[in-house]
Amino acid sequence: MPEIPVVDLSNMGLHQGRITKELDEAFSTVGFVYLKNHGIDQKKVDNVFEASRTFFQLPEDIKKGYPRDNERFDGYTGRDQEILEDSSVHEVREAYDVTSPTGFYPDDSVPQFRPAICELAHSLCQLTVDLLKCMALALGLDEDYLSSRHQHIFHGVDKNGTILRSLYYPSLSGDDIQPGVVRCGEHSDYGTVTLLLQDDMGGLEVLSGSEWIAADPIPGAVLVNLGDLMQFWTSDRYRATVHRVRVPEIEIRRRSPRHSIAFFVQPDNGVMISALDGSQKHPPVESLAYLKLRLSETYKTGELSRNIAGLLEFIMKTLLSGKLTKLLTPSVIRYGLLLLLTVQNTATVLCMRASMINASATNQKYVVSTLVLTMETIKVVILLALIVIVESSCSLRKAMTLLYDEIVCRPYDTLPLAVPSFLYVVQDNLIVYALSCVDATTYQVTYQLRILTTAIFARMLLNKIIPVKRWLSLVLLMLGVILTQVHFSKDSGIFSFRTGKEGPAYVLGLVSILCATLTSGFAGVYNEKLIKNGQQPLLLIRSIQLSLFCLFFAFLGVLLKDGRLVNTQGYFYGYSPLVWLVAAMQAVGGIIVAGTMKYADNILKTFATSISIVMSCIFSYYLLGDDNLTATFIVGTVAILFATYLYSVATVQTAKPAEPIKS
């Protein structure tokens, strides 16, 4: 089993050659290394642990008086405010960030916090510079090449985005110990290097190949790992290794908190990180821009989600004023979101289907491609309004500059989005068309096959390892879908495929859904690849970039596919109020759901889809007269729901349940 190497830094001046070689070896393999005899006085570390403990043990109200500032990157972050990994249910963690000696500290409550941190930060800066020099030499660069790009470490975000973070993982209560609860989800760090000091609790794990290895604390040692920017700089020669913090068994038994101090080093603002070897493996990024990008992904309080979530919270708080506010616990928010996702999904599908049935009945069929274009237009208008109001303080001019800077001036980031946008437009056309041929429930269950296509594309394009449990659930999923397509005749006792009975339009509908699962799977994986390559702008900006492309492709769709028809019967032919409702719902719903996605982990999404399938089943039976509720259909649907559930739980790291405390 690979291990994290230990490098002895004593007499660094004398042994620089050896040390450089050992660090180079560690960074190009595991990406993590323990440093001992690094010269940092343990007393300084203990002082920070001590002051932090005093702070984190303060009542929540007081801690919340020092909230983390999204612009300055310093202050207190409470439980459940950040998520590093989408599939985590909760990441039970609190933190206090600081970025300079003169920044924002809880001086009134814990006066010793600032001096303790400043002293330690000073030593950590020195150690960082030593490390950067060794790395530069190992990479065949001038000794000062890297350190000269880190001249303002811990001078505040105006100059440098380095963050010293005191992390506190409070002791878990009974409710917390459930599947999907982790301390810190899987992630790579963002900057150049991270220096980590841990207490004696352990729980940190490092991904090496396909294995997780423990990075348990070694007394007195500093643990160092590299971040994304170092990997980009070195064209992957050095690794930004993925790591996570789980809840170790001992912690569950001891029920005591864990504490660590991380020094996330970032190059100075304005430094462009472009491959040292001149390769194009990663496009150039600017230090602060990349940090902001990754932080906005981490904080669920970022951009659009912040605004929508804040709005929801505000409305709910106003409605439930006074003591009732306490009702607004994370689980209430979770269930609220579950409801939102379910209603959006069910209502859109049912209304779309209803609009189709209506159109056939009145013989006023609207043109599918125009509905997609109308939807995209509404979306773009709303997004533009949001950008003007939220991101540009209601100034049109500011909004134009922002859009120009973010879209036109960044062709590298913008152009790759044409691919998913194109696929989304194709997919929307396929889905609207499919719903004119098959009933809402059949569409919903068959469309679940996108889990399968996503898994296959992830395997092929991202080289993801798919655990056996997931493959098994995919097999069950396929069997379920096949069952929903089987018809059993009681009279003759024969099984037959529904396609035979329903006719060619139905088959075309099914084929459209299957094609939509392909575009959906591919677009999902492609987006993941974009994120991995560090090309993920702010959420609102990304949404508008995507939507503008979609608008373009949707327009092309109308022109090329239905140009003549639109010309003769008019663009808005067949647009009943219901059709307008569908378009508006798709657009608004899509934005809200995208904005709150950060809150919704995989399990939540799975539940929302499952409830939505059941609801579609019931509503389309009673309201739309779609009668496909045969025994085989129901069994197939149950199998699909179960497979979906199995698939989603197979991804989540499970905190082992507490063992009974033996006395």
Ligand SMILES: O=C(O)CCC(=O)C(=O)O
């Ligand atoms: O607390 C730890 O041990 C590691 C935390 C970490 O990896 C992070 O915050 O990036």
Ligand SMILES: [Fe+2]
């Ligand atoms: Fe980390």
